Amino acid sequence: MSDPGADTSSRGLSRALGRLRRNPAALVGTLVFLFFLLMAVLGPLAAPYGYEAQSIAQRLKPPNAAHLLGTDQYGRDILSRILVGSRGIFLLSGSGTLLAAFIGVSIGLFSGFYGRLWDEALMRVLDVLLSFPPLLFALLLLATLGPSPLNLLLVISVLYVPMLARLARSTVLDLRTKEFVEAARIRGERDLVILFREILPNALGPILVEVSVRFSYSIFLVASLGFLGLGVQPPSPDWGLQINEARSFFATAPWILLFPAGAISLLVVATNLMTDGLRQVLQPGAR
Amino acid sequence: MPDPSVVFQTTDLTLGYQTEAGLLPAVRGATLGIREKECFGVVGESGSGKTTLAMGAINYLSTNGRVLGGSSRLREVELTGLRRIQMRRIWGSRIGMVYQNPSTALNPSLRIGRQLSEVARRHLGLSAREAWEKSREMLARVAMPDPRSIMGRYPHQLSGGMLQRCVIAMALITRPELLILDEPTTALDVTTQAVVLDLVAQLTRDFASAILYITHDLAVVSKLCDRVGVMYAGQFVEQAAVRDLYQAPLHPYTLSLLGCVPRFDPEGGKRLLTSIPGSIPRLDALPRGCIFASRCAFVRDECRRSPPPLRQVRPGHSSACLRWDQLPTAAEYARSAPQVPVHKEERPEVLRIVALKKSFPPTERIFGSGGKGRSIRAVDGVTLWVRKGNTLGVVGESGCGKTTMLRVISGLAPRTSGELLLNGETLPPDVQNRPRSVLKQLQMVFQNPDASLNPRHSVERAISRPLRLLAGLSRRQASVRVSQLLEAVNLPHGFSRRLPEELSGGEKQRVAIARAFAASPQIILLDEPLSSLDVSVQASLVNLLSELQEKNNVSYLFISHDLAAVQHLSHWIAVMYLGVLMEWGDAEDVFAPPFHPYTEALLSAIPVADPEVGQRPIRLHGSVPSAASVPAGCRFHTRCPRKIGSICETQTPPWREGRNDHRIYCHIPLEELRRLQADTIARRAGG
Numbered sequence: 001m002s003d004p005g006a007d008t009s010s011r012g013l014s015r016a017l018g019r020l021r022r023n024p025a026a027l028v029g030t031l032v033f034l035f036f037l038l039m040a041v042l043g044p045l046a047a048p049y050g051y052e053a054q055s056i057a058q059r060l061k062p063p064n065a066a067h068l069l070g071t072d073q074y075g076r077d078i079l080s081r082i083l084v085g086s087r088g089i090f091l092l093s094g095s096g097t098l099l100a101a102f103i104g105v106s107i108g109l110f111s112g113f114y115g116r117l118w119d120e121a122l123m124r125v126l127d128v129l130l131s132f133p134p135l136l137f138a139l140l141l142l143a144t145l146g147p148s149p150l151n152l153l154l155v156i157s158v159l160y161v162p163m164l165a166r167l168a169r170s171t172v173l174d175l176r177t178k179e180f181v182e183a184a185r186i187r188g189e190r191d192l193v194i195l196f197r198e199i200l201p202n203a204l205g206p207i208l209v210e211v212s213v214r215f216s217y218s219i220f221l222v223a224s225l226g227f228l229g230l231g232v233q234p235p236s237p238d239w240g241l242q243i244n245e246a247r248s249f250f251a252t253a254p255w256i257l258l259f260p261a262g263a264i265s266l267l268v269v270a271t272n273l274m275t276d277g278l279r280q281v282l283q284p285g286a287r
Numbered sequence: 288m289p290d291p292s293v294v295f296q297t298t299d300l301t302l303g304y305q306t307e308a309g310l311l312p313a314v315r316g317a318t319l320g321i322r323e324k325e326c327f328g329v330v331g332e333s334g335s336g337k338t339t340l341a342m343g344a345i346n347y348l349s350t351n352g353r354v355l356g357g358s359s360r361l362r363e364v365e366l367t368g369l370r371r372i373q374m375r376r377i378w379g380s381r382i383g384m385v386y387q388n389p390s391t392a393l394n395p396s397l398r399i400g401r402q403l404s405e406v407a408r409r410h411l412g413l414s415a416r417e418a419w420e421k422s423r424e425m426l427a428r429v430a431m432p433d434p435r436s437i438m439g440r441y442p443h444q445l446s447g448g449m450l451q452r453c454v455i456a457m458a459l460i461t462r463p464e465l466l467i468l469d470e471p472t473t474a475l476d477v478t479t480q481a482v483v484l485d486l487v488a489q490l491t492r493d494f495a496s497a498i499l500y501i502t503h504d505l506a507v508v509s510k511l512c513d514r515v516g517v518m519y520a521g522q523f524v525e526q527a528a529v530r531d532l533y534q535a536p537l538h539p540y541t542l543s544l545l546g547c548v549p550r551f552d553p554e555g556g557k558r559l560l561t562s563i564p565g566s567i568p569r570l571d572a573l574p575r576g577c578i579f580a581s582r583c584a585f586v587r588d589e590c591r592r593s594p595p596p597l598r599q600v601r602p603g604h605s606s607a608c609l610r611w612d613q614l615p616t617a618a619e620y621a622r623s624a625p626q627v628p629v630h631k632e633e634r635p636e637v638l639r640i641v642a643l644k645k646s647f648p649p650t651e652r653i654f655g656s657g658g659k660g661r662s663i664r665a666v667d668g669v670t671l672w673v674r675k676g677n678t679l680g681v682v683g684e685s686g687c688g689k690t691t692m693l694r695v696i697s698g699l700a701p702r703t704s705g706e707l708l709l710n711g712e713t714l715p716p717d718v719q720n721r722p723r724s725v726l727k728q729l730q731m732v733f734q735n736p737d738a739s740l741n742p743r744h745s746v747e748r749a750i751s752r753p754l755r756l757l758a759g760l761s762r763r764q765a766s767v768r769v770s771q772l773l774e775a776v777n778l779p780h781g782f783s784r785r786l787p788e789e790l791s792g793g794e795k796q797r798v799a800i801a802r803a804f805a806a807s808p809q810i811i812l813l814d815e816p817l818s819s820l821d822v823s824v825q826a827s828l829v830n831l832l833s834e835l836q837e838k839n840n841v842s843y844l845f846i847s848h849d850l851a852a853v854q855h856l857s858h859w860i861a862v863m864y865l866g867v868l869m870e871w872g873d874a875e876d877v878f879a880p881p882f883h884p885y886t887e888a889l890l891s892a893i894p895v896a897d898p899e900v901g902q903r904p905i906r907l908h909g910s911v912p913s914a915a916s917v918p919a920g921c922r923f924h925t926r927c928p929r930k931i932g933s934i935c936e937t938q939t940p941p942w943r944e945g946r947n948d949h950r951i952y953c954h955i956p957l958e959e960l961r962r963l964q965a966d967t968i969a970r971r972a973g974g
Contacts, residue, residue, distance in 0.1 A: 178738055179734075184741075185699065186729075186730060187752060187756055187757055188721070
């Protein structure tokens with residue numbers, strides 16, 4: 001006999017795709033997102049030029065056949081820098097968000113499941129973290145710790161752990177009293193089995209949606225920090241950094257600034273559209 | 288032949304919904320007429336199209352609803368094809384609506400008086416002062432105590448029964464020609480339902496409206512309506528005067544439906560219910576012939592060839608069955624179901640509850656001691672026991688503590704005091720401290736099948752977990768056993784791979800029952816397992832539970848607010864009110880005089896699906912007192928129709944013992960009760 005689990009999940013998938021087809025915006029968003037993800041994976045392989053390759057002769061050229069998005073003040077190809085830059089964005093925002101998700105969801109699950117004093121204490125600590133304005137908090141931490149990719153990653157996690165933990169907790173609190181969980185207790189399932197086999201699969205939908213929302217926020221955060229000079233350092237092709245460097249040339253060569261800025265907006269909007277689609281698939285009925 | 292007394296008439300009305308799967312014809316060729324002061328009941332199970340019919344007939348379908356054909360007239364006005372702006376002058380003024388759930392029908396942020404008088408101002412053109420006066424008058428007409436103070440209250444300050452009376456007052460304030468009631472008592476307790484039904488019956492006479500009454504409950508129809516139309520899969524299959532329909536149903540669906548209702552039978556005697564096999568056909572795959580053919584016990588080849596039309600077969604009685612003249616009577620049909628063996632011998636106890644108490648703290652807080660309020664005594668000293676292979680039914684209205692009691696027994700909620708004994712041994716209070724050998728003996732079926740199965744787990748997993756955990760089977764053995772269990776609950780083997788969302792409500796509950804039986808427990812706690820299901824599904828589950836009990840010699844502790852279902856399934860019955868038992872004994876003794884006055888009130892409140900059974904109208908007024916402030920003395924004294932004096936208010940009553948352990952918790956002696964109650968419920972001699 002084949003594994004019933006695999007069967008049910010593949011049918012779930014086809015149903016999910018069916019629901020997604022009815023939301024073209026989400027489909028476009030997902031495609032754009034996947035495009036950037038692919039570029040991040042391929043990185044320099046996909047770029048027509050090296051991202052650091054300078055050419056004084058080709059300085060500040062507007063978009064043309066050789067350089068589709070033009071060149072910057074050092075004659076570097078902007079398209080290549082944007083494509084390669086997506087790798088840094090995905091690495092930093094992605095791993096930062098995933099780390100935050102791992103820590104936050106773990107805290108939320110246990111806190112919500114066991115409740116009582118631990119729950120109260122943890123939640124008050126998280127409230128303190130939540131009360132700081134995110135960008136200010138990030139600036140403070142980075143100014144103290146020094147700007148480095150690792151620190152940036154830690155900052156993202158610290159910022160997003162509280163929100164993910166709260167969401168995971170409230171989802172668990174809701175599921176914990178459901179009758180199927182009580183049925184599991186009556187047949188003597190252990191706590192960990194109840195938490196990971198009964199509750200978590202049902203909490204995954206809202207958690208995934210929240211994680212992808214946080215991901216799009218963190219793209220923005222990484223770019224903002226790069227722009228402020230506290231993120232990735234030059235000559236990295238970070239998008240925020242590129243915008244910062246391009247500021248003084250805006251009047252004469254606006255494309256240096258507009259294309260990285262456009263890339264940020266595109267990826268953020270695409271991620272949000274994808275999230276909407278995800279929400280529709282994972283939490284049908286909720287709007 | 289337009290009849291001037293006909294207020295509302297639909298002719299061949301066909302309605303559909305535009306869905307992803309195309310246009311689904313939800314109601315087909317519906318014809319009905321209602322005269323002045325007449326109450327027309329539309330009966331059907333969920334999905335039969337009864338609400339769509341009512342909404343479509345008054346042009347009030349949702350945006351994807353379409354009128355596909357036919358006509359619908361209110362007096363001289365053709366309603367189909369009227370635009371919303373024209374309908375708005377008719378809705379609310381010439382047509383009144385009362386919905387199932389009164390708490391969502393009223394705006395929670397406006398006072399009752401404002402909501403009522405708004406209707407009067409909008410449709411009757413009254414001034415604010417006149418409208419206010421009119422509203423007060425209406426509230427008095429629907430028997431609201433102290434209408435003036437009710438006017439100033441918000442919906443959340445009123446009980447469900449009072450809210451429904453407000454909604455009825457609001458619907459009637461314009462003296463509508465047509466009043467539509469869509470399951471108006473389904474969300475209410477039996478005793479409240481009885482009061483609301485009396486009210487509706489009386490208002491029909493006073494207001495001369497035509498009433499369209501939609502319900503799934505055949506018993507309610509028999510008490511209230513003049514004519515009944517039975518709907519199945521979007522069509523009327525039978526229409527007749529109430530008495531004719533119940534005495535001589537001329538369509539197999541009506542016949543089966545009547546057989547499905549656990550009949551409250553004063554004579555007792557146990558028999559399986561006649562259930563309807565299969566399920567309602569899908570609207571996108573309607574059969575070519577008779578729509579009921581696939582589930583009909585009397586089907587012939589010619590039934591499958593072409594759809595039999597609804598035609599008048601006797602004066603005032605129409606049926607859509609080709610074989611209407613060859614059907615058995617309802618009584619004969621019910622007798623065709625096999626009898627359930629009754630075991631009279633004394634059996635050993637399985638579960639005993641001694642002086643069980645459960646109270647909730649007034650406010651739940653983690654920091655701080657929660658202020659003053661009194662604690663809520665949900666279960667306040669209950670002693671009872673369940674015998675091997677027997678069913679103990681516990682009945683009571685919502686809020687009587689029966690569910691809390693079950694949760695305490697199952698170990699899901701901690702108890703405050705008292706003792707639980709399983710096979711004479713003390714049961715640990717918390718489910719987490721119970722060894723698996725104990726858990727194996729005591730399983731539970733929950734009320735809501737949608738919530739009791741994990742939506743992410745297949746049927747196979749749901750049933751095999753207890754097998755592996757409690758029965759200690761290997762994966763392979765469990766898989767074999769799952770197939771056997773599915774067969775035992777009459778589900779096809781292929782269902783093991785399905786997810787809960789791919790099952791109907793009844794199928795889910797069968798899976799939940801299979802899961803409870805998996806580890807071969809000695810006793811199963813049944814928490815209103817039928818209340819969310821359709822009558823025909825209920826009937827097949829009642830039968831299933833009886834058969835499984837007989838086969839496995841398992842005991843049930845069955846709680847329900849449905850007296851008829853409890854009487855049908857139970858060997859012993861306990862009646863609960865405000866956390867304590869009022870009466871307890873053998874099923875036959877509890878439902879025969881002498882009754883506890885509360886039992887008596889419940890019995891006279893449940894509508895019996897038989898116009899021939901007379902019930903003395905005993906109505907409980909007011910609502911159940913809060914369990915936070917339990918009345919002194921006998922806690923039923925605030926509503927008791929047989930209160931004898933101050934003794935009831937000050938002294939706790941004694942347990943009066945009758946034969947066979949029958950006990951009644953009352954100040955009135957048993958002999959006196961028996962004399963008073965001789966004709967509470969009786970079959971009318973000869974009509």
